[in-house]
Amino acid sequence: MSTEEFRNEQQFITSLYARLDDLRENAERAVQGALGEAGSGFQARLERDVVVAEQSGLLSALNSGESGLCFGRLEFSDGSDHHIGRIGIRQDDRERTPLVLDWRAEVARPFYLATGYSPMGLRRRRHITTRGREVTALHDEILDLADTERTGHEGADADAVLLSALDAARTGRMHDIVQTIQAEQDRIIRSTHRGILVVEGGPGTGKTAVALHRAAYLLYAHRELLAKRGVLIVGPNPAFLGYIGEVLPALGETGVLLATPGELFPGVRASAVDRPGAAAVKGRAEMAGILARVVSDRQALPETVPAGSGEDADLVPEPALEIDHDDYGTLLLDRTMAHEARDRARATGLPHNLARPYFAFRIIDALTEQLADRLGADPYGGPNLLGPDDIAQLGKEIATSAEVHAAIDTLWPPLTPRQLIADYLAEPTYLPEREAGLIRRTTTGEADWTPADVPLLD
Structure with a gap:
């Protein structure tokens, strides 16, 4: 077994974590600097909030990538090689080739898919096991069978890394599978984003782990789109969310919201228990x-019938609401008027509360017409004596009447x-x-x- 290979990988891991520490320190410094700025104008506050949000998100991702930051290496037949890790890290902002590739990058796919039959340009695939920042094991897989070079870390069992992961002690929390994703799992995780994807399988087959890695991949491949819309993980209960809660952060995704069905309605935390059935x-x-x-x-029509008086005592008028107006006496909001207003509001196809203004505007218009007919009627049968300005003023008075709005609330209440x-x-x-x-x-x-x-x- 080559101690030089161990030493080289340890040197790389040490330098990688040193770069991680630098990035983390820079992010912390940027957050502290932004919070300490004295600008009080709107633009200054906006810029400060943007910096704090961006750098805080970066800091969370860097912190979450601490454990098992780098877990693999790809050596290609053309002499190039790449280390694979949980998050991508560059040596500096000008360097195009990362120190370590994000596992979701397309160039990292051979780590999960390459076989001796289809090596995808690889000559060797290395699994790197670490504890903290120390390399504890290397496992090499030879994919180019014509290559005679050996490192001493080749294992007879090609599934040794997978079996080791499966035998790992349970901690009460779900482990991510990023180091041991199998080919069929990779195809699900990276499948085209076209809508609903259902991951099925029996108990213990890794459905949840694959689904979470699928979410992490989509956040990588469609970050601009999903960052605007947000990503929600819904679990059946708090215990389940606690079980899976560390998987996405360990993959560098800290901006995902986890919730149970009882927490999905804003402002409500449903914790009571229904009776059976x-x-x-x-x-x-x-x-x-x-x-x-x-x-x-709740979108009602008038049901009360005002009592007649005098010579009309024997008549039963159309059901209506009586609205007392301080300046102009009683207005009648009758059933026909309300029915027409209701039909117009429902015809908009809007939800109840959004359709309510359409109902109210039609009622106000109808009551304005009623009042204008009463006040401006020509006793000799001519046109209405009120001008447009007079009628507009009546409409304003109707629209600001508390009694009118109370009547509207009776027929179409806000809900x-x-x-x-x-x-x-x-x-x-x-x-x-x-x-x-x-x-x-x-x-x-x-x-x-x-x-x-x-x-x-x-």
């Missing part, structure tokens, strides 16, 4: 249609997801009584939300 009812696809009907029910779902769960409708009984809830505090409520809120 309730989550199944809430989780059915038909609940979306049921909640749409519940929202539609919040929490209040709507709390009201619905207090008295579930459009369900068989047995199922309604399963999800009925008498308390509506923040501590009462369950993970199965989150899709309903959404």
Whole structure:
């Protein structure tokens, strides 16, 4: 076994970590310098925040790459060679060839795919095992069988590194597989980003690890796009997120959000537990249609009937809301008026709260027309005596009337997801009584939300 090979790799690892320390120190200095700047203008604050965010992200990535920073080396038949690691590190900003290649770089693929049958230009593949910053083992695989040079670190068992990783002691946290990615796993991890990708397999086959490395690869290959949109990892419970939580940071990705389904609705941390069967009812696809009907029910029409007086006492007028206006007496928001306004608002196709202004504007216009007809009617049957400016002024007064807005709120109230779902769960409708009984809830505090409520809120 060649001690020179060990010595050379140790020298390289030592220099690599020295460069890591320099980069980390530079990032820390940049953050401290930005935070210490005295500028108070908007531009100065913006520039400071950008520097702090960028350098803090870089610092997190550098810190996370500390363990097992470099784990491989590729020696090509043309004499070139590359070290492979968790993150790419350059000697300096001007150097084009990195000291160590990011495992996700295309040129690093032979580390995972090359075989004796298809060497992909490799003559030798080296696995480097480290403990902290010390090289503890080298394992070389000969891929060019015509090459007679040997280092003394060739092993008879080509899977020795993989078996060693599989035999590693469990720590209660998932290990990344970046050093031992197999060819079929690599094809999944690097497959084209075209939408949903499903990774299937039996228990213990590495589905989760492959999926996490897939996320790390996408962040590398499509960083500009995904950095703008963000990446969310959803796990079934906090224990699972704790188990996988160190994988992506160990791969240099620290900007990913991890959450359980109970944390997906902003401002809600659903931790209560449903009674047996309730989550199944809430989780059915038909609940979306049921909640749409519940929202539609909140878009009401006038039901009250004002009492007649005098010679009209025997007449039953159209249902209407009476609106007391300080200056002009009572206005009537009748059913026909409300129905037309509701149809127009619904025709926009917008959600309830966003469609509400369209309803309100039509009601205000209709009440303005009603008031203008009353005040400007020509007793001799001629055109309305009010001019455009007069009618516009009436419209402003109607639009600023608290009583008018109260009437609009009665027919098309602003809704919040929490209040709507709390009201619905207090008295579930459009369900068989047995199922309604399963999800009925008498308390509506923040501590009462369950993970199965989150899709309903959404």
